[in-house]
Amino acid sequence: MVIYSTWQANRNINSLMAQYIQRYLEQDLKQGLSQFPVVAILGSRQCGKSTLAKKVIQDLGKSVYLDLEVVSDLSKLNDPEAFLRANQDKLVCLDEIQRIPEIFPLIRGLTDITRRSGQILVLGSASPELLRQTSESLAGRINFIDLTPFLISELPENSLRQHWLRGGYPDSFLAPSDAVSWRWRGNMIRTYLEQDVPNFGFTISTQTLQHLWMMLAHTSGQLLNTAKLADSLGVSRTTITFYIDILEKTYMVRVLRPLFTNLKKRLVKSPKVYLRDTGLMHHLLNIEDQNTLLGHPSYGGSWETYALEQICSTLGYSWKPAFYRTSNGAEIDLVLEKGMRRIAVEFKASTAPKATRGLHHAMQDLDITEAYLVAPLPEETTYPYREGVTVTTVVQLPALIEPSPQSD
Structure with a gap:
């Protein structure tokens, strides 16, 4: 077991508020993106999925992030195939994916065409059982990562x-x-x-x-x-x-x-x-x-x-x-x-x-x-x-x- 921590002993907890706390799954996420076309970070609302994803996206570069609870971002997927094809050379991150689970079959088709790792990163507040189409449509193509609140x-x-x-x-x-x-x-x-x-x-x-x-x-x-x-x-x-x-x-x-x-x-x-x-x-x-x-x-x-x-x-x-x-x-x-x-x-x-x-x-x-x-x-x-x-x-x-x- 590897524990990742960037903080010194006895540091005042409140001083962490404006800083990023490194999550122990960060390396697992980067590894998953290097090996699978699609990676899903799943966990409860407000547990830190978006913060972790944005940190990794920033490190990797050449990416696009959509928060599907924001109307302007969701509207960019009015024609999801056109959007994904236009950004097929980037890592596309779709936050709160449970709002549009019908997109998974399209993701499968497009990732099968390009056949490269690190194409799509999805974030969801529900288990794979609730996001049923993930298991049905992306079997063998997706790596699930469960993120908890701070450990x-x-x-x-x-x-x-x-x-x-x-x-x-x-x-x-x-x-x-x-x-x-x-x-x-x-x-x-x-x-x-x-x-x-x-x-x-x-x-x-x-x-x-x-x-x-x-x-x-x-x-x-x-x-x-x-x-x-x-x-x-x-x-x-x-x-x-x-x-x-x-x-x-x-x-x-x-x-x-x-x-x-x-x-x-x-x-x-x-x-x-x-x-x-x-x-x-x-x-x-x-x-x-x-x-x-x-x-x-x-x-x-x-x-x-x-x-x-x-x-x-x-x-x-x-x-x-x-x-x-x-x-x-x-x-x-x-x-x-x-x-x-x-x-x-x-x-x-x-x-x-x-x-x-x-x-x-x-x-x-x-x-x-x-x-x-x-x-x-x-x-x-x-x-x-x-x-x-x-x-x-x-x-x-x-x-x-x-x-x-x-x-x-």
């Missing part, structure tokens, strides 16, 4: 508490005060519900979706109980499942599924649902500051939500995440699998974390010999807890699991 590994040292409270959305994290960050997150939630979801083509009750989102914030990291949620909201279980699917495919929640093994044990089969950004989670829970967070009943769930998202997003698709729980109490918050390797991760909101008997039994069940307790400790903290179990932080864990070549 802790991209930020200065000593950023954890602010990052955990405000979340990783750039405008929220870099706000000059908690109050400004709070207002931005409230507007973000409202815009998502009132504009973004309808723009994706969903005709649903935004009030019901908001109430479900709030309930998921209260239960983030717990087993999904669609029957209980349906009863509380007065809708069907099918509706609950459909709404959670919308939240997942627009990068608002992460659905963590249970580990399926051949063990003869009664395993929990329901998934867990996590909010992907703790800043939005805290706004939905009415947690405005650090002191409120420290005393809130969801403090432990908030930490688990934060740490799991940082780890899964940093490791990416090379590791398969799941959780393990049996009816007799054996449990692991996060099981990471890659090839024949299997790692256990437990999230502890205490500064003096302790392993549970349930973790010990689960490690025996799965024959796991490598486990980590992840706690909100100083970023460089790592120490052995007992044989096979190490205490560490969200910053250190990815490097412990998958050291970069530079650290060998």
Whole structure:
């Protein structure tokens, strides 16, 4: 794992506001453009896709950028074939591509003619499943890159508490005060519900979706109980499942599924649902500051939500995440699998974390010999807890699991 950072330790976070923070996926994006005709940066609204794209475009040169939410830019695609042919010697960047998904078959045809890499860069606020024509029209021609809001590994040292409270959305994290960050997150939630979801083509009750989102914030990291949620909201279980699917495919929640093994044990089969950004989670829970967070009943769930998202997003698709729980109490918050390797991760909101008997039994069940307790400790903290179990932080864990070549 490689972590890219341009900032020195202990630098004042607010001094970053007028500067570009290098994203760890920048090199992946440049590599993708050198290898594929089409590259797609996907992620939630306001997570930094446009900023990253403009930075890379500036570095590469000879490009054209269209924001399809700007009427004047969208009108340039009244005849999309003419526009793309006129700019076929440039890198064409189309931002908010979900507004015109019908353009994908045309992109396929034109890129097949020129057969060169780095022709089209598209940015979208929906998953490939929602942008269905991408997979149908551009199979083998497109490289998908999922961008998250800021990860802790991209930020200065000593950023954890602010990052955990405000979340990783750039405008929220870099706000000059908690109050400004709070207002931005409230507007973000409202815009998502009132504009973004309808723009994706969903005709649903935004009030019901908001109430479900709030309930998921209260239960983030717990087993999904669609029957209980349906009863509380007065809708069907099918509706609950459909709404959670919308939240997942627009990068608002992460659905963590249970580990399926051949063990003869009664395993929990329901998934867990996590909010992907703790800043939005805290706004939905009415947690405005650090002191409120420290005393809130969801403090432990908030930490688990934060740490799991940082780890899964940093490791990416090379590791398969799941959780393990049996009816007799054996449990692991996060099981990471890659090839024949299997790692256990437990999230502890205490500064003096302790392993549970349930973790010990689960490690025996799965024959796991490598486990980590992840706690909100100083970023460089790592120490052995007992044989096979190490205490560490969200910053250190990815490097412990998958050291970069530079650290060998």
